Amino acid sequence: xxxxxxxxxxxWMTRFPSQVFCVFIVPYVVPLFYDTQLHTDGLYGYSPRAGxxxxxxxxxxxxxxxxTLPNYRTFGxxxxxxxxxxxxxxxxxxxxxxxxxxxxxxxxESSTIFLNNNYVLDKFGHAGSTLQKINAAILLPTFxxxxxxxxxxxxxxxxxxxxxxxxxxxxxxxITIFGANKILMLLQYFWLYKMSSSIARRF
Numbered sequence: 001x002x003x004x005x006x007x008x009x010x011x012w013m014t015r016f017p018s019q020v021f022c023v024f025i026v027p028y029v030v031p032l033f034y035d036t037q038l039h040t041d042g043l044y045g046y047s048p049r050a051g052x053x054x055x056x057x058x059x060x061x062x063x064x065x066x067x068t069l070p071n072y073r074t075f076g077x078x079x080x081x082x083x084x085x086x087x088x089x090x091x092x093x094x095x096x097x098x099x100x101x102x103x104x105x106x107x108x109e110s111s112t113i114f115l116n117n118n119y120v121l122d123k124f125g126h127a128g129s130t131l132q133k134i135n136a137a138i139l140l141p142t143f144x145x146x147x148x149x150x151x152x153x154x155x156x157x158x159x160x161x162x163x164x165x166x167x168x169x170x171x172x173x174x175i176t177i178f179g180a181n182k183i184l185m186l187l188q189y190f191w192l193y194k195m196s197s198s199i200a201r202r203f
Contacts, residue, residue, distance in 0.1 A: 007071075010071050010074055014075075015119055019112075019113065021056070021109070022109040022110070022112045025056060025057070025060075026110045028049075028053060028056075029107060030103070030107075031049065032049060035047050035049065038050045038099060038100055039100050041100075042100055042101075042161045043169075044096060044099075046099055047099075050096075050099045050102055053103070054090050054099060054102050055094065057086070057090040057093075057102070058087065058091050064083040064086075065080075065084050065087050068080045078187055078190065081183060082184065085183060085184055086105075086184070088176070090102070101157075101158055104150060104151075104154040107146050107150065108147045108151065108188075111146055114138050114139035114142060117135045117139075118132060118139060121135065140195060143188075143195065144192060147192070148188055148189065151184075158181060159181075162178060
């Protein structure tokens with residue numbers, strides 16, 4: 001690590017915590033899909049496990065924001081926006097607010113595990129290897145199903161909920177959540193395109 005240049009060090013400062021968070025949070029949120037206490041109300045449903053998952057997400061995305069925002073030129077607008085908007089959404093969720101949607105969003109991180117694997121394989125001289133091909137074969141469909149297919153589905157469900165119960169919410173909050181989710185989904189579509197193009201060129 002000490003032999004890396006400053007840019008590489010910053011990159012590892014996001015990748016390693018990201019992998020630790022993802023490997024823990026994905027199995028942790030799976031039981032929340034069947035948590036009847038959480039799903040009593042779409043807006044204000046709560047369970048201790050969901051609250052813990054949301055708090056952990058706030059901690060992780062706070063770290064991600066602290067690292068990516070000062071290094072905007074290294075990470076670019078997409079990653080900086082993703083970190084900031086996720087921090088905003090999960091902080092709002094501590095209300096509690098919209099916690100029943102948290103397991104869906106945190107399930108997105110299952111694809112990040114394989115994305116980080118790809119990065120590590122590149123850095124340790126295994127670019128183009130059989131292992132990287134296997135990882136890519138898992139990464140692309142995982143990203144597509146959890147972030148694009150499931151992400152689009154849950155975003156539409158969220159839009160419907162915000163529309164039907166808008167009278168209960170401050171307009172500014174509704175607009176913020178609606179806008180943040182739309183930006184995040186556009187990023188998912190864009191990243192799928194970039195990944196698909198990269199994999200096609202490499203293999």
